[in-house]
Amino acid sequence: MVYLQRLTKYFPALLITVLCLGLLVCFTLVIETVTYPGFMSKRVPIYNNWLAILIVIIFSQAIIFLKETYGAMLPKWQTLLVTISKLLLYLSLILVLLTAVLYVLEDINYPNFVFSTLHIHHKGLLLVSILVTYLAFFTQYILKNDFLSKFPAVIGQFIPVIGVLILGYLLPNTIQSSTVLINNTQFMIANPTATYEQKMEYSWGWFYTYMQFIVTSTPPDAIIAIPKQKAPWVNSGNAGLVRYFLYPRYVVDPLSITTFESTPTHALIVRNEMGLENTLETLWPLVATSSANIHVIDPNTKETKVLQIDEYKPEDFVATPYWGVITLK
Amino acid sequence: MIQILFISLFIAFITSIGKLWNGVFVHWSERIAASYTVSIAIYTFTLFVAYLAGLPFSTLHSILVLMALWLITEFLGWVINKKIKIQETSKSIIKSKNVSTWERVLFGILGIIGVVSVVTSFYWPVRDWDSLVLYDFRAKVFLHTGGMEDGIARGYFFGYPLLTSIIHTVAYQAGFSTPTFLHSFYYVSLITCVFWGLRRVLPQSWALFITFCIAIYSPLVSHSMMTYTNLAYTTYIVLTVLYSGLWLKLRDFRFGTLSGLLLFGSMWTRSNEPFWLISIILMLFVAVRFRQWFVALFQFLLVYMVRALWVGFEQDHLTYQRSITSLLPNYIQSLLSVLNPQMLIQVIEYIWRYVIYPTWFSFLLAVMAMSISWWKMKKIEEVVLFQSIFVVLVIGITVAGTLILTTTDLKWDQIGDSAQRMTMFLNPILWIILGFSITPFLNLDKKKHAK
Numbered sequence: 001m002v003y004l005q006r007l008t009k010y011f012p013a014l015l016i017t018v019l020c021l022g023l024l025v026c027f028t029l030v031i032e033t034v035t036y037p038g039f040m041s042k043r044v045p046i047y048n049n050w051l052a053i054l055i056v057i058i059f060s061q062a063i064i065f066l067k068e069t070y071g072a073m074l075p076k077w078q079t080l081l082v083t084i085s086k087l088l089l090y091l092s093l094i095l096v097l098l099t100a101v102l103y104v105l106e107d108i109n110y111p112n113f114v115f116s117t118l119h120i121h122h123k124g125l126l127l128v129s130i131l132v133t134y135l136a137f138f139t140q141y142i143l144k145n146d147f148l149s150k151f152p153a154v155i156g157q158f159i160p161v162i163g164v165l166i167l168g169y170l171l172p173n174t175i176q177s178s179t180v181l182i183n184n185t186q187f188m189i190a191n192p193t194a195t196y197e198q199k200m201e202y203s204w205g206w207f208y209t210y211m212q213f214i215v216t217s218t219p220p221d222a223i224i225a226i227p228k229q230k231a232p233w234v235n236s237g238n239a240g241l242v243r244y245f246l247y248p249r250y251v252v253d254p255l256s257i258t259t260f261e262s263t264p265t266h267a268l269i270v271r272n273e274m275g276l277e278n279t280l281e282t283l284w285p286l287v288a289t290s291s292a293n294i295h296v297i298d299p300n301t302k303e304t305k306v307l308q309i310d311e312y313k314p315e316d317f318v319a320t321p322y323w324g325v326i327t328l329k
Numbered sequence: 330m331i332q333i334l335f336i337s338l339f340i341a342f343i344t345s346i347g348k349l350w351n352g353v354f355v356h357w358s359e360r361i362a363a364s365y366t367v368s369i370a371i372y373t374f375t376l377f378v379a380y381l382a383g384l385p386f387s388t389l390h391s392i393l394v395l396m397a398l399w400l401i402t403e404f405l406g407w408v409i410n411k412k413i414k415i416q417e418t419s420k421s422i423i424k425s426k427n428v429s430t431w432e433r434v435l436f437g438i439l440g441i442i443g444v445v446s447v448v449t450s451f452y453w454p455v456r457d458w459d460s461l462v463l464y465d466f467r468a469k470v471f472l473h474t475g476g477m478e479d480g481i482a483r484g485y486f487f488g489y490p491l492l493t494s495i496i497h498t499v500a501y502q503a504g505f506s507t508p509t510f511l512h513s514f515y516y517v518s519l520i521t522c523v524f525w526g527l528r529r530v531l532p533q534s535w536a537l538f539i540t541f542c543i544a545i546y547s548p549l550v551s552h553s554m555m556t557y558t559n560l561a562y563t564t565y566i567v568l569t570v571l572y573s574g575l576w577l578k579l580r581d582f583r584f585g586t587l588s589g590l591l592l593f594g595s596m597w598t599r600s601n602e603p604f605w606l607i608s609i610i611l612m613l614f615v616a617v618r619f620r621q622w623f624v625a626l627f628q629f630l631l632v633y634m635v636r637a638l639w640v641g642f643e644q645d646h647l648t649y650q651r652s653i654t655s656l657l658p659n660y661i662q663s664l665l666s667v668l669n670p671q672m673l674i675q676v677i678e679y680i681w682r683y684v685i686y687p688t689w690f691s692f693l694l695a696v697m698a699m700s701i702s703w704w705k706m707k708k709i710e711e712v713v714l715f716q717s718i719f720v721v722l723v724i725g726i727t728v729a730g731t732l733i734l735t736t737t738d739l740k741w742d743q744i745g746d747s748a749q750r751m752t753m754f755l756n757p758i759l760w761i762i763l764g765f766s767i768t769p770f771l772n773l774d775k776k777k778h779a780k
Contacts, residue, residue, distance in 0.1 A: 152770045155701060162694065169542065169690035176547035181442065184449045184554050196454055196506065203456040240462035240485050247469055250483065 005070050011063070012075030015142070018059050019084065022135045025052040026128055033124030049124075053131055057161060060138045064157045067142065074142070085139035092136045095129040096167070100175055107179040126171065134164040206299055207235045207273070210323055211245035213304065217295035217325050218266050223250040224325070225264035227284040232272030236284075269294070269317065269324040280318050288313045289326055296324035334392060335503035342399040343368045348406035353583045355422055359525035362518035363587065366564055369511070370594030372398060373495040378638065385475035386495075388502040422525075425533035432534060435541050442544060443517050446553040450513035453554065454506065455497070460556040463489060468497035468508070487643045490635070492597045493558050509556050516553035519564040520544045523757065526571045527764045530578070532771065539764045543757045548687075552753070558598050563754040565595035566604065570719055570758050573612055574712040574765060582621045588612055589628035596635045602730070602751055605632065607722045611715060663736040664729060675742070676731045683745035684727060684752045691759040698766035706769045716762045720755060727752060 007014070028040050029049060040047045075081065102122035106114045114122045137160035141148050148159050155162070187194070187202055200208045218224065224246060229237030236242065243251040252264055267289060272282035280286070294307040298321050312326050346368050347360040354360040375394055376386070384390050428436070455465040463485060470480035471494065480486050500508035523543055527536035543549070552560035569591040576584030589612065596605045609632050616625035685692060699717065703709055727748070734741045 155767065155770055158697065158701060162697065165690050165694050165697075166542070169694075170545065173545045173547045177442070177545050177550040180547060180551045180554070181445050181449075184453065185445060188449055188452045199452075199454055200456060203453075238462070240466070241458070243483060244461040244466045244469070247466070248473060248479075 007066060008070045011066065012077070014063050014066070015075060015081070018056065018063055019135070019139075021059060022056045022131065022138075025056050026131050026135075028052065029124060029128045029131060033121050033128060034119065037121060037124060049127055053127065053134075056131065057134060060134070061157070061161065064138070064141060064160075068157050078143075081139060082143060085136060085143060088132060088136035088139060092129065092133040095125065095132055096171065099125045099129045100171060103172060103175040104179060107176060108182075126168070129171070130164045130168050133167055134160050137163045208245070209302065210236075210270075210297065210299075211242070213295075213297045213323075214246055214268065214325050215249075217304075218246075218249060218327075220248050222246075222266050223252060223264045225267040225285075226251055226253045227268070227270060228253060232274040232282050233270055233284060234273055236268060236270040236273065265328055267326045267328060269296070269312070269322065269326060271323060278318060278321075280314055283314050283318050285312065285326075286314060290329040292327040292329050294324050294326050296320075296322040299323060331388065331392075331502075332504040335395070335499070338392065338395045338399060339368070339372075342372070342395060342402060345399055345402035345406050346371070349402065349409060350583055350587060351406075351410055353581065353587070355525045355528060358521050362521035363568070365514060365518050366522075366568065366594060367587070367590045369496055369561075370492060370565070370590065370597050373492045373499075374593075374597055374635070376495050376499070377491055380476070381638065381642065386471040386498055387475055391499050391502050422528040423530065423532050423536075429534070432537055435537050439520065439541060439544055442550065443520070446516055446550065447510060447513045450509040450554050451507065453509055455509065455556045457555045457557060460493075464493040464558065465497050465508075465556060467491070467494035468501060471495070471498040472501050481646055487647060488601065489558060490597050490600050490639050492594070493556070493561065497556070509554065512556055512560055513553045515561050515564045516549060519549075519560075519567060519757070522568050523571060523761065526568075526575060527761070529575060530768050531764055535764065535767065535771070539760050542691075543760050546756050548750070548753050549757070552750075557750070559750045559753055562595055562598045563757070565591050565598060566608070566754040567757045567761070569595060569608055569612075570716055571761055573608075573615065574716055574761070577615055577715055578710075578712045578765075580619055582619070582624050585612070585616055585621055585624035586627055589624070589631050592628065593631040593635055596632065597639070600636075600639065603726060604723055607719055607726065611719060615715075660733055663733045667732050667735055672732065672735060676728055676735065679731060679742055679745065679748070680724070680728055683748040684724070684755070687749055688756040688759060691756050691763075695759040695762045695766065698763045702766050702769055708769070710765055710768065713762055713765045716758060716765065720758060720762070723752065723755065 028047070029052075032039050032049065037049075040049075099122060102114050102118075102120065102125060106112075106122055114120055137148075141157070141160055148156060151159055187199075191198065191202075194202075197208075197212065214224070224242075226239060226242055227233040227237045229239070237253065239251050239253045243249075267285055270284050271278060289312045291309060291312045294309060294312060295304065296307060297304045300321055310329075343361060343364040347354065347364040350360075350363075354363065372395060375398060376391065379390065379394055380386060384394075455461065467477075467480055467486065470477070470483075473479075477486070496511055497508040500511060520540060520543065524536055524540040527539055531539070549560065549563070552563075569588050572584045572591065573588040576582075576588060592605060592608050592612070595608075609628060612628055613625050616622070616628065695717075699709055699713060702713070731741065731748070
C-alpha cells in the first residue's frame, strides 16, 4: 500500500503513458479498420484487438483507483489535458456518428457492402469509437466533469467502463432496430391500401404468385405431389410451407412429414429458386409422367395457359420458362 | 359488430383480471399490460380445455367462453376485494423529481417505437416462415374445420403448445385480417411492466434508462412485428423473473400468484425448453421460505395442469415420448455419452457465439454491477442472487440440452439463429439484474405513491 501511495508522485507520467498507449492502440485499430481484421496479429504474434483495449482500460482504471484512493494531484499541464479531453470528446462524437452511418448502410444494402464500396470495416470502426469514447470519459473523469460527478461515488470511478459498454450495446442495437422499423414501414407508407395479395407478393415474391396460381388451377380436394426439400427447391419442397398456401389441398412429398398416403392427383412443375442455370437437374419432376393436362405459368409475363398433352416430359420443358402443375391421369 | 363485441368483451376481461391484483399494480398502464399477458394465456388455455371437452372452435364458442371468463373473474375480483383486506404495500415507487429533458426524449423514443410497431403490425399479414409452417397454419385449420384432427392428419402439428395458434384463430374470428398486432401488444406490455417493476426500486431516470436499453434490443423490436412464439415467451419469462424478484423483495404473496400465472403463460407458449423447471423450483423455494403455502400449491397446480393436459394431448397423438419424466433416463444417457472435452468445447463455442456473445455487453454490465456491489457494499441483494441463479441455470440447461441434441441431430450447429431466439429473454433479465444491483448505491429515500 505504501508502494502504491508512492506511485501517486508519478501520476502525471502515468497519465501520459496511458494516453499514449490508448492512442497507439487506436492507431492499430484504425489500421485494421482500413486493411482487414487480423492485419496486426499477422505482424505482431500476440496482438489481439480486444486484449489491447482491455489493457488500456485496466491501466486507466488502475490510475483512477490510485487517484480516488490516494488523492493524486492533477498535473501542471492541466490545461493541455482539458484540450486533449475536449478533442477526444469531439472525435468520439464524430466516430460514433460515422459508425452509425456505416452500420445503417450495411443493414439496408447487403452484407459486406461497406467494405466493398468504401474499404472500411464498420465493426473495426466501432472498436475505435469505443476506445476513443473510453479515453474521453476517462480524461473527463480525471478532470472531475460536472456530469460524471453526479453519479454516486461508489460507481463513479467505473463510469468510463460502464459508459463504453453501454455505447457498445446501444449503438448497434439502435441502428438495427431503426433499420427494422424503417424496412417494415417503407412499403406500408408507399402502399397504404395494398391488398393481402400485394403484401404477400412483396414478402414472398414469385413463390407466392406461383402458389396462388396452383390454388386457381387445382380443386380444393387435390392431393399435390411436391419435390423433396433440397437445393434448388427450397420453398416448393417444404411441405409445411406449401400446405399453408394450398390448404385445404393435401401435399405429399417423397420424404413425407405427413402421414397422408393417398395417391397424388396433381404434381407441381418447379424450377430452380436459387438463380441457378435452368437444366434438367433443376427441373422437377425429373421423370416423364402421364397427364390429363398441364397448367403452366410464365414467371416473366405471368401469363397462364393450359396444355392438353398426354405426357409430361422434362426434356420438353427444360428449354421453356414455365412453372406449372400437372393434372395426373 | 362481431369485432366490437370481441373487443369489448376482451377489454372487460382484461379489466377484471387487473382487479384481482388491486393494490399491487403501480399504474393503470402496468395493470393493463400485465393483465393483457395473463388474459391471453387464460383465455386460450380455456378454449383448448373446452375443445378437449367437446366444444369445437367457432366464433360463437369463443364469445361465450370469453363472456364466461369475464363473469367468473368479475365474481372472483369482488370476493377478493370485498372479503380480503388488501394492503397497498406493494404499490409504492421511488420518489423522483419532475421529468427532465432527456427523460422526455427517451419517453418519446419509446413511444415512437411502440406506435410504429403497433401500426405496422396492423398492416402486415402473417408472413414469417415458422408461423406459416405451424402457428398460423394451425389457426387456419381451426378456423376452417373447428377442430384439430384435420391438421393432425396433415403431419407437422405438435411440438409447440397452442397459445399462439388459438389467439390467431380468435383474431380471425373477430374479423381482423391479421393477428400480428397481438404480438406487438406483447412487446408494449413487456416494456411497460419492466418500467413500472423497476420504478418500485429505482428513481425514474434509472428505471427509464434501463427500460430503454431493453426496448431498443433489436431482436425484441424485430419480433414485435413477427408472429413467432419467441416474443410472447420472452415476455412471460421476463415478467415471471421480474415479479418473482419483487415477491422476494416485498414478500407480497400476490406477486407470487402473478408470477405463477406468467410462468403458466410461458409454458403454454413454448414447452420444448425446460426453463420452466428452473422457474418453478426457484419460485417454490420462495413460497416455502415465506410459508405462503397457498401460493406454492397454486403455482404447482398451474404448472401441472398445462403439462398434464398439453403433453397428455400430444402423447395421445404421437408415437414418441414427450413427457420429461419418461425422457429423463434417455437424456441422462445421451448426455453422459457425449461428455468429452472435445464435444464440450464445441458446444460451449456454439453457446458463446449464439447465446452469450449477442448479449455480452449486458452480461458484462450485470457482472460488473454485482461485483461492485460485493466489493463496495459487501453484499449482493437477495433478488439479484435469485435472478442470477436463474440465468446461470438457463445457460447450464442450454449447454446440456445442446449436448443432448448433438446425439440426435447432425446439423445441430447450423441452427444458431434458433438458439439465439430461444434465449432472447436473457438480455432483458440481465438488464433487470443490473437495475436491482445498483439499488444499494443510490441511497434511495422511498416515498409511498399517492393514490
